[in-house]
Amino acid sequence: MSINTILELDGQRVQLSVKRAKDVADVNEVSGDRWLITDFGGSVPRLMMVDAQLKYAEIKLQRKLQEMGEGDENSRILTLWKKKRGENSTEVLFGVVPGANMGVYEDLAFESRDLHLTFSFNRLLLATLEKYGLKQNVVVLFEHDRHVDYMVGKQGRILGAGRMSSFAATSEAKLALAETIAEEMKLLEKENHQKIDRIIHFGYYRSEAVEGGESQSTVQTSSTAFGQTKVGDAKTGWVGEDGQATGGADASWVIALAELLECTPEVLSPSRLSMGDGSFLITSIPKVLPLLKAWDAVNKDLDKAAYSGQRLAPWLTAAVWVLVIGGLFVHFWFERNAALIQADARQLKSKIEQQGQVETVVELSDAEKDMVRFAGQLANLTKIYDAKRIIADLSQARSDRKIQLLHLLITHENQLPTILVEGRIDNPFSVASKEHEKFLSALRSKGYTLLENQLDTDILQLNFKLKLTRERES
Secondary structure: OOOEEEEEEOOEEEEEOOOEEEEOOOHHHOOOOEEEEEOOOOOOOEEEEEOOOHHHHHHHHHHHHHHOOOOOOOOEEEEEEEEEOOOOOEEEEEEEEOHHHHHHHHHHHHHOOOOEEEEEHHHHHHHHHHHHOOOOOEEEEEEEOOEEEEEEEEOOEEEEEEEEEOOOOOHHHHHHHHHHHHHHHHHHHHHHOOOOOEEEEEEEEEOOOOOOOOOHHHOOOOOOOEOOEEEOOEEEOEEOOOOOEOOOOOOHHHHHHHHHHOOEEEEOOOEEEEOOOOOEEEEOHHHHHHHOOHHHOOOOHHHHHHHHHHHHHHHHHHHHHHHHHHHHHHHHHHHHHHHHHHHHHHHHHHHHHHOOOOOOOOOOOHHHHHHHHHHHHHHOHHHOOOHHHHHHHHHHHOOOOOEEEEEEEEEEEOOEEEEEEEEEEOOOHHHHHHHHHHHHHHHHHOOEEEEEEEEEEOOOOEEEEEEEEEOOOO
């Protein structure tokens, strides 16, 4: 299944392919399944301690941000990582997105005919840190425009996160930025009694269009071009995978930063993608994109489950056919052997009758009967109700989009599905109960039978657990 990858960063939106990239004015112009990796209009990674238990950390964090004059009650906190610190303290790694901005991305996913998953660039930083920081502390740097987003720590422990910017794009400004970042990193080392061992750098650079189209002569060679040029033990430079120097995207400041921190730098080699107008997109983002998983998306769990189900569908279909064919083979094999056993029994009975010693013929053993029964059950696997149909019915029933479906479990007994659904409605009980009843009515109209309905109310939300079944259509 082909996935269209779209990057939305610093006011630019581009679609990536293997060797080219193109500007995208509207995400809906891209047909087919999509992965949109976005900065949500400038959401910066942050690490903050709040006085709350782990499960209430986001509520306390939102109030704390409002008291600081940052965001409002409609702002969305995208939690990347959190960890308990003491009895009533939690450390949270997060990004803040204005509610209006978040609504745009939710509408894109809801209105798309195909699968659409939205990811945060902050999640990409965390995925990179978790890969390279298995046993040692690393600082991951994401350079774009004049900004550097950073995340420090290792798998299971985050020391710091944020953004720093240079006043210009010149080499001198970047060296000054390196000194500023080094001061911040040394402060984090001192506060946490930790040593940073490694720097991982990836970036995004858009060259200007030049006269002469995509001529290679327009690109100057640099010893610190983005890529795999060796400097001591460090991998540095922006040299593309095709061996061409990228020019303009100078990463020498990363070496200077590594010297100040006395650690090892590594600049991930970029792809050099033609934009078709004489300009190039020079980025190492494709090196770390495979680290993102579907469940890292900010979409509802039902959307992510649908994506995972579609990706696994060919394998599940093949597995079912193997089981069905194997079951039929076993069924026919036992049927044939049962006929042979019955024929032998008849011959034996005939011989005994001739000798005047009639005895009862021994039937199949319980083990043999169980094997025949199991073969029959395998042959009936094709009658199991389609899980994709159930997911589609649930999605259509929550048409107002105020109902959040958090967990879904589908089992089968006697070819009939048993569906366990857990969800939440973010409204006071008087409103939420009506929405809940509409949701149940929509499911009943589709042929579902409600077996259990458990409700748990809070001040501003209603939690529910449903147990459903459905008769197979004739």
